[in-house]
Amino acid sequence: xxxxxxxxxxxxxxxxxxxxxxxxxxxxxxxxxxxxxxxxxxxxxxxxxxxxxxxxxxxxxxxxxxxxxxxxxxxxxxxxxxxxxxxxxxxxxxxxxxxxxxxxxxxxxxxxxxxxxxxxxxxxxxxxxxxxxxxxxxxxxxxxxxxxxxxxxxxxxxxxxxxxxxxxxxxxxxxxxxxxxxxxxxxxxxxxxxxxxxxxxxxxxxxxxxxxxxxxxxxxxxxxxxxxxxxxxxxxxxxxxxxxxxxxxxxxxxxxxxxxxxxxxxxxxxxxx
Amino acid sequence: xxxxxxxxxxxxxxxxxxxxxxxxxxxxxxxxxxxxxxxxxxxxxxxxxxxxxxxxxxxxxxxxxxxxxxxxxxxxxxxxxxxxxxxxxxxxxxxxxxxxxxxxxxxxxxxxxxxxxxxxxxxxxxxxxxxxxxxxxxxxxxxxxxxxxxxxxxxxxxxxxxxxxxxxxxxxxxxxxxxxxxxxxxxxxxxxxxxxxxxxxxxxxxxxxxxxxxxxxxxxxxxxxxxxxxxxxxxxxxxxxxxxxxxxxxxxxxxxxxxxxxxxxxxxxxxxxxxxxxxxxxxxxxxxxxxxxxxxxxxxxxxxxxxxxxxxxxxxxxxxxxxxxxxxxxxxxxxxxxxxxxxxxxxxxxxxxxxxxxxxxxxxxxxxxxxxxxxxxxxxxxxxxxxxxxxxxxxxxxxxxxxxxxxxxxxxxxxxxxxxxxxxxxxxxxxxxxxxxxxxxxxxxxxxxxxxxxxxxxxxxxxxxxxxxxxxxxxxxxxxxxxxxxxxxxxxxxxxxxxxxxxxxxxxxxxxxxxxxxxxxxxxxxxxxxxxxxxxxxxxxxxxxxxxxxxxxxxxxxxxxxxxxxxxxxxxxxxxxxxxxxxxxxxx
Numbered sequence: 001x002x003x004x005x006x007x008x009x010x011x012x013x014x015x016x017x018x019x020x021x022x023x024x025x026x027x028x029x030x031x032x033x034x035x036x037x038x039x040x041x042x043x044x045x046x047x048x049x050x051x052x053x054x055x056x057x058x059x060x061x062x063x064x065x066x067x068x069x070x071x072x073x074x075x076x077x078x079x080x081x082x083x084x085x086x087x088x089x090x091x092x093x094x095x096x097x098x099x100x101x102x103x104x105x106x107x108x109x110x111x112x113x114x115x116x117x118x119x120x121x122x123x124x125x126x127x128x129x130x131x132x133x134x135x136x137x138x139x140x141x142x143x144x145x146x147x148x149x150x151x152x153x154x155x156x157x158x159x160x161x162x163x164x165x166x167x168x169x170x171x172x173x174x175x176x177x178x179x180x181x182x183x184x185x186x187x188x189x190x191x192x193x194x195x196x197x198x199x200x201x202x203x204x205x206x207x208x209x210x211x212x213x214x215x216x217x218x219x220x221x222x223x224x225x226x227x228x229x230x231x232x233x234x235x236x237x238x239x240x241x242x243x244x245x246x247x248x249x250x251x252x253x254x255x256x257x258x259x260x261x262x263x264x265x266x267x268x269x270x271x272x273x
Numbered sequence: 274x275x276x277x278x279x280x281x282x283x284x285x286x287x288x289x290x291x292x293x294x295x296x297x298x299x300x301x302x303x304x305x306x307x308x309x310x311x312x313x314x315x316x317x318x319x320x321x322x323x324x325x326x327x328x329x330x331x332x333x334x335x336x337x338x339x340x341x342x343x344x345x346x347x348x349x350x351x352x353x354x355x356x357x358x359x360x361x362x363x364x365x366x367x368x369x370x371x372x373x374x375x376x377x378x379x380x381x382x383x384x385x386x387x388x389x390x391x392x393x394x395x396x397x398x399x400x401x402x403x404x405x406x407x408x409x410x411x412x413x414x415x416x417x418x419x420x421x422x423x424x425x426x427x428x429x430x431x432x433x434x435x436x437x438x439x440x441x442x443x444x445x446x447x448x449x450x451x452x453x454x455x456x457x458x459x460x461x462x463x464x465x466x467x468x469x470x471x472x473x474x475x476x477x478x479x480x481x482x483x484x485x486x487x488x489x490x491x492x493x494x495x496x497x498x499x500x501x502x503x504x505x506x507x508x509x510x511x512x513x514x515x516x517x518x519x520x521x522x523x524x525x526x527x528x529x530x531x532x533x534x535x536x537x538x539x540x541x542x543x544x545x546x547x548x549x550x551x552x553x554x555x556x557x558x559x560x561x562x563x564x565x566x567x568x569x570x571x572x573x574x575x576x577x578x579x580x581x582x583x584x585x586x587x588x589x590x591x592x593x594x595x596x597x598x599x600x601x602x603x604x605x606x607x608x609x610x611x612x613x614x615x616x617x618x619x620x621x622x623x624x625x626x627x628x629x630x631x632x633x634x635x636x637x638x639x640x641x642x643x644x645x646x647x648x649x650x651x652x653x654x655x656x657x658x659x660x661x662x663x664x665x666x667x668x669x670x671x672x673x674x675x676x677x678x679x680x681x682x683x684x685x686x687x688x689x690x691x692x693x694x695x696x697x698x699x700x701x702x703x704x705x706x707x708x709x710x711x712x713x714x715x716x717x718x719x720x721x722x723x724x725x726x727x728x729x730x731x732x733x734x735x736x737x738x739x740x741x742x743x744x745x746x747x748x749x750x751x752x753x754x755x756x757x758x759x760x761x762x763x764x765x766x767x768x769x770x771x772x773x774x775x776x777x778x779x780x781x782x783x784x785x786x787x788x789x790x791x792x793x794x795x796x797x798x799x800x801x802x803x804x805x806x807x808x809x810x811x812x813x814x815x816x817x818x819x820x821x822x823x824x825x826x827x828x829x830x831x832x833x834x835x836x837x838x839x840x841x842x843x844x845x846x847x848x849x850x851x852x853x854x855x856x857x858x859x860x861x
Binding site for chain 2: 213247
């Protein structure tokens with residue numbers, strides 16, 4: 001009997017827990033409307049759509065499950081007249097929620113795979129601009145192929161403070177390559193492919209506004225491509241721990257009109273002569 | 274299986290053989306728990322320092338310089354100190370707290386008691402496993418004091434950052450000690466895993482077949498298998514990385530690494546190989562952390578709802594399914610790593626499969642609460658907290674497991690939120706729930722209920738305050754492992770969120786002192802247990818005397834007649850029927 005009294009007294013903690021769960025539920029959902037994805041500036045709308053679909057589905061499940069958790073905690077708290085039930089199996093119920101979960105997940109998987117396929121597929125070749133981005137502790141170096149449209153070859157043996165990109169001085173194709181530091185300038189409306197190379201450790205090329213993220217792996221060349229759809233100034237972030245300067249491995253992305261971009265290219269070519 | 278099996282001091286034992294080099298699973302379990310608690314204080318302190326920096330970047334009082342003369346000279350935290358902090362926080366918490374506590378601690382303590390065995394199958398190996406973990410922990414702690422400081426390449430230790438000594442200060446001696454410490458840890462854990470699996474398979478008492486085991490035991494069994502099969506991958510990786518660092522090999526290092534004006538002579542290796550080896554362990558590891566908590570949750574909920582766990586059979590299958598699936602999902606940590614995109618497709622499919630058994634477990638818990646008679650003791654509050662945290666954390670896994678969506682969220686605070694809800698939430702709350710629940714069995718006394726409840730309230734509410742807002746940070750694009758987010762214009766508006774999180778984190782950290790005080794005080798002064806089965810539950814460990822001696826049961830080991838979930842069974846009299854209670858012919 002003493003235990004019953006204690007159990008009944010403890011019931012107020014159960015009521016408190018239900019209220020806490022509901023309170024947390026309300027606050028957490030409310031703030032979701034305040035903090036959203038960074039403004040989208042690339043053509044990758046499908047990634048965002050899928051994100052919102054998953055948010056919607058998981059949101060509904062989150063709200064429902066936390067709500068019912070709170071409800072059952074409240075409703076079935078210990079009271080003298082309450083009776084626990086021995087019911088502990090229902091094949092039908094278990095089938096229902098197992099199959100239900102599978103049914104909800106399958107379209108998500110397929111949507112994800114289709115979009116993944118598009119992201120990872122070869123980019124459209126016409127009008128595409130290819131730029132090499134070299135990451136090293138702790139800066140980003142961009143290389144444009146220049147008027148000849150070809151990148152000069154490079155070798156790691158040629159790395160030095162004077163030859164930051166390791167370019168082969170005997171390769172004529174490299175003579176007109178444009179090299180800028182921490183600044184990526186691209187024209188709006190054309191696909192751009194970024195070839196990624198690391199000089200030292202792993203880094204990751206992250207464009208929050210463009211839904212682009214790709215690790216730079218020493219020893220291999222990775223790449224991403226995307227199409228900017230909005231003129232503007234954006235930031236480039238490193239998203240893989242690369243040492244003590246990881247936090248400041250930041251660069252700037254400038255999306256300009258085609259005309260402004262060509263002007264900039266001409267300036268770079270002129271100043272490097 | 275019978276008394277007098279090993280003659281290692283059935284008379285008076287010396288202090289050394291009883292408390293230091295004990296062969297008794299109960300003492301070894303408590304030793305592990307003590308080690309885990311000690312490491313938790315250190316791991317927690319590291320987190321508090323991380324939050325100090327993120328909450329108030331760059332502005333700290335001068336007294337910090339006295340504590341950390343290099344790391345916080347003039348009261349300003351250096352970036353290299355910061356990255357060492359989160360590296361060691363992760364390492365200590367994942368391995369030395371959340372694996373050693375619920376698995377090595379409670380697995381060892383509970384398994385023989387719950388299956389009706391005198392001890393584990395290999396008591397000597399058990400003792401060795403603890404005394405292998407201790408040097409591992411000591412080496413990890415020593416690494417803080419070597420030149421360059423402790424490892425700083427993240428708990429994930431990706432090469433080349435972790436392989437090249439000049440890449441970051443912590444990759445000098447600190448990283449070497451990290452690797453050696455981890456080899457010890459893996460050895461210890463592997464010994465433990467072997468013991469768990471062999472014991473549960475072979476030493477169950479009469480008529481205790483697998484489908485009558487409590488879910489706690491089932492979880493420890495599957496975890497033992499996971500540990501045995503997955504940890505060797507990390508050991509292999511760690512040893513290869515040691516070779517790359519010290520012997521000039523190139524398992525993980527390609528040609529063309531240029532740091533500090535020096536071109537390194539390695540060639541032919543791949544950093545991706547490390548990632549595969551690490552995550553082949555790393556993913557099962559997080560289920561090793563999580564499954565025991567899920568097992569505790571089921572049994573504690575059943576006890577304090579006075580109901581059988583709903584869907585026992587599916588709960589068992591779910592544990593097995595989660596265990597199996599955990600081996601084929603590791604690539605979801607590597608979607609943008611540069612591995613073949615085809616693997617990205619495969620790993621999304623396998624990863625989203627894990628959502629199914631996890632959902633099944635959640636629905637089964639909810640159904641157990643239905644028509645229950647819930648007694649809100651401290652362990653029950655923590656167990657219910659686990660359900661809430663598990664739901665939150667599990668759902669965000671769907672975002673991250675879907676490769677196309679992971680592109681934006683990978684290596685952001687969304688990931689940090691996800692794994693803290695699951696591992697720290699489910700894992701840590703599981704450990705706490707287990708301590709409050711089994712404390713009477715460990716020490717013959719209760720922990721203080723009132724203090725326990727206060728501890729719960731501060732912990733649960735501040736927990737959500739710390740980790741839920743991290744979802745918002747991740748969605749807004751805040752990267753992980755960033756010493757000062759204000760370096761980026763687009764992250765500056767998020768500073769108030771970071772400050773809020775830090776304040777909640779300090780509350781969370783401070784609240785844990787309530788737990789430690791309660792634990793240690795109660796060992797000596799807690800209210801004494803005056804009946805053998807104070808929670809009125811059904812699992813076999815509660816059939817021992819209040820003070821559990823060597824060999825667990827003074828006489829014969831009890832037989833088991835039923836599953837552990839007979840509460841309000843209409844065919845039986847009484848509110849509950851323990852497993853060891855023989856069927857009684859009821860005459861009316």
